[in-house]
Amino acid sequence: MMINCRKVLSPQGWLENQTICIDKGIITTIKPQTSDASGSKTVELLAPGFIDIQVNGGGGFLLNQQTDANAVEQIFYAHQRFGTTAMLPTLITDSEAKMQEATCAIAIARKSLPNAIVGVHFEGPWLSRARKGVHPERYIRAPKESELAMLRATGLGQVLVTLAPENVAPAVIRELVEDGIIVFLGHSAATAEQTCAALDAGATGFTHLFNAMSPMQSREPGMVGAALAAPNAYAGLIVDGYHVDPICCKVAARALGKERICLVTDAMALAASEATQMPFFETTITKSDNRLTTPDGTLAGSCLTMIDAVRNTVKHCNIALEDALYMASTTPATALDLQQSQGSIAVGQQANFVALDQQLQVTEVYQAGQPTFENSGA
Template sequence: MKTALVNARVFTGDRWLDKATVTINKGIIEAVGETDLSGYNQRDLAGDMLVPGFIDIQVNGGGGVLFNDQPDIEGIRAIAQAHRRFGTTGMLPTLITDERSVMVRAISAMRQALLAGEPGVLGIHLEGPYLNPLRKGVHQENQIRLMEEDALSVITSLELGKTLVTLAPEKAASGVIRELVSKGVLVAAGHTAGEYEDFQRAFSEGLSCFTHLFNAMSPLGSREPGAVGAALDHKQSWCGLIVDGYHVHPASLRAAIRAKTPGKMLLVTDAMPTVGSREDFFELYGQKIWSREGRCITDTGVLAGADLDMASAVRNSVSLLDLTLDESLRMASLYPAEFLGLGKRYGRIEKGYEASLVQLNERIEVQESWINGRDMAADGIV
């Protein structure tokens, strides 16, 4: 069916168009602006904003489901559906440190989901287990390990979609990052105690991202730049930011954004099962995690992921970081798309792009979402 979204304030990714029309045919944007609407099913957005759909590369759970606990296609579907109501039209469900068998099951389930065309699922993020125990955060220490001899064959086994791996570069053998990248895997540094020189070696092999900048990594110091210094100093790498007001002080985030190459900061949620769920707790590695005042914490107050969605991250970027709405939206859509190598398909509202879109009201609250032209609410799956 050919669809026309009319009377919208459209953010193309570069500029705003008032009272604009976006036409969609077979899931692809046909035109932006005035056009003949005969033969189109019209939808009046009543002046609301229409923006590129959000892309989240770090989603541990949602809708009461933790990917580690339900590494199957039903779990993936539940997580994606929970985040869709908050404007996430593309995501990488994220498996945190776990047993080898769970990793294998998760990758197999992701392959099934991609083959089945599950809406909004772009691939998988393996956050661990190849981390540094010194910066483990809430990850289970007895499952953190060095890469096994056959680890590369497991990590690269998805064969379609996107695979992102977070590892501690100082724990990876020489050449491992290069081999992963050569096989199409995106490699990020995280949960790392590495020194500046460790990251220079990793950059030379293809390291391209830092997972949740500042959190669970060596800090910027006067004589040792650490992971944070390496990330901000390197012009080509990307950084994920958790903008919830808890993980990182807003002043630190503002300073980092000013220091980093423009266009290289990504909003991520690090979301846990409480997002899109009525429950205020879940279990992780056998311990209860509570959602309290917008954060996920253990009984002892340790942060354990986030109770954050992408729409809230955009609002927080405007209110806490003093960013423009334009840049906040790009950090939620265009920049993640470019990081994933999908910048020619997602992140803009232009002719030829996938019609993955979000309708926002003036308070930056999600009213509706479309994935590849499919009205998710109308189909009863939001």
């Protein structure tokens, strides 16, 4: 199979008038377009498929509520239309039984979609009640050995857990990391010292930077200050215009660079859906002007898609398109240690692409070289 591209984003930057050759779902050649490729598909702009490391739901499905393999697959397919070719379905703080259901659902879904459902993200339950956001307080708790064992279950792919370091000892973090589990920090009132101790123990990132974490102040750097100063850690960033002010997004981009910011959606069931309201534990989440809140006004995830996040990053944060696309694909692949197979358009990589027009509308999505979505109206 061949795809002609007027512009393609490669690890070396933009290349013009290229032909990408694909065999068995893998990129075999990237070369200047020649006349013998004139009959092949031509796209305006080709970028690596997006990788979302924090997606709670979409298309009317929420992992906490429909905790089965079909729901996992439907969440993926809802977001795939908007350029996502790999994701970590994310379970919000819930009961131990629900965590067990999620591990089973992910393991089953991965059997049919191993390169799309690349793992699972447990956002909690080992969080701070003071910075819980919409996470149900009754389920926030200290780690139990049975829960730690769930994270080590086979068949889950890349396992990421978000925890509050003031409530989880560095020794536990070190043990998780030694077992191959990715530890991000978030929903936390930790001091900068506690945060740095967790990083020293092996934590490698921060969940939705700035949101639900101790802020940076002149004499109390908090988790935000520690994150911005960390030399190697990654940070998820929700660029929807509501969670983080564009100025703060610019500060994060300057401090961390495109190599360490992962654009994330933190999407709920209302994302990629026409619905405007959904039940959530004992409350209700309502969508108004693309903002999700509970009745008391608390932000409750987002209805973002990854292409929304890219467009917002370019439009509102004045970040170059190639850098925004990098944050949506290459950086999350590296954060998940998947960079050898996903996250860039290069020989040997999986042929996961999103094709865009000049207005940054998704025109096609390719999964392992096969077209899975085509927007005839774009």
